[in-house]
Amino acid sequence: MTEYIVKRPSSDEMLELAHITYESRKSSVLADDALTLESVTESVAEVCNDNDSVVVVAVNDGEIIGWTHVFAGFPTMMFIGSWYPVIRLSVDPEPVVLGLIDKTKEVLREHEHTRLEIELDRITEATQSYMDTYAEWYKKCGFGLAATEVHMRSRVAGVEKKTPPDEYGVQYLTDVTNAQIEGPFFDCFDNGQDELYLSLTRAQREVSFRYFFDRRRPMVETASFAIFWKSHVVGFIVVREDDGVADIGPVGVVPAHQGKGLGNTLLSYSFRGLYEEGIEWVTLDASFTNKRALNLYEKHGFQLQFLKAFLFWNK
Structure with missing residues (x-):
């Protein structure tokens, strides 16, 4: 009989995993x-030694036959490592996978979180059937598809800043308070096409806002901006950098001010800032169904790298 156990693996068990x-x-x-x-081996050790990770192993007759891990990414939300669970090749995978996924749901309950999510990334034509198998396993455990997103990349070019219409102004985001951004953020995303965001509960959306605009997480200050109309924020773009690559998100324009080229303005200002910082590449994720946004990004040189699928379960 297979047991599903939450544990901190020993050094020998890490090697086995x-x-x-x-x-x-x-x-x-x-x-x-x-x-x-x-x-x-290095990646497994990093996961197992991370205090924010919880490791779950499947054991049959004293032998580890599979494992997975979950970690707390946001307050109230936990995440399963991409393309987990992993099962020993000699074992029929489905029953063990389902048992491990159900055990992660127990972990969520014990940690008093409300949402469990997995991101299946690097989806291409070659990996689509593999993703379908994983998605089917998760759906059997009660997970739903939150969104399919497009991961895009562009080489940073020294474009000229596109000046907004006369009634608008642009400021560095560092000069804008979260209190000024909060209302426009929810106006933009509550009424937008970001399927992953729309799958969140209200409380989870508020957590997401605090995470995106957490000033303790450094932004690329010269590439993050807000657009003002009179004294109100009506658009914003946040850029962060990791290992020499910039990543955009979130970016948005409130519905009442869309169609006026403000998205172009934000991207051009951001690209110029990144170019002056010497950053060569920039990435972003966008909902697969948001054709208007995808068209805008393609005009700025963004090209598809791969797809991502997000599945979730709410307690």
């Missing part, structure tokens, strides 16, 4: 040239 993960990944469509046992 690494071997299970490496063999599983190596035989799947997720394998690439960067996949080595050493890199997987």
Whole structure:
């Protein structure tokens, strides 16, 4: 009989988890040239030693046959590692996967969180059927599809700033308070097409706002802006940088001021700031169904890299 156990793995158990993960990944469509046992061992150790992660293992007759992990990303929300659970190749995967997913739901309840989410990334034509299998497993455990998103990338160019119409002004986001941004943020996203955001409860949306505009998480100050109409914020763009690559998000214009080129203005100001900072590449994620936004991003040189699927379960 298989047991599903929450535990902090020992050093020997971490090595066993690494071997299970490496063999599983190596035989799947997720394998690439960067996949080595050493890199997987390092990644597994990082997960297992992270105080914000909870590791769940499936054990049968004293042998670990699969595992997964969850971590607290936002207050009230927990996340499952992408493309987990991982199952030993010699084992029929589905019953073990379902058991591990159900155990993560118990973990969520015990931590008094309200939402459990997994992001399946790097979806291409080659990995689509693999993703479909994972999605089907999660749906059998009560998860729903929150959104499919497009991950895009553009080379930063030294574009000229596109001046907004006369009645609008642009300010650095560092000169704007969260109290000024909060109302426009909810106006924009509550009435927008961001499917992942729209799948959140009101309390979860408020948590997301605080996370996006947490000033303790450094922004690229010269690339993050707000657009004002009279004394009101009507648009914004947030840019952060990780390992030399910039990432945009969130970005939005409130519905009453859309169609006036303000999205173009925000992106041009942001690109100019990134160019002056010497940052070469910028990425963003957008809802697959938001064709208007995708068209705008393509005009600024963004190209599709891969798709992401987000599945969720609310307590």
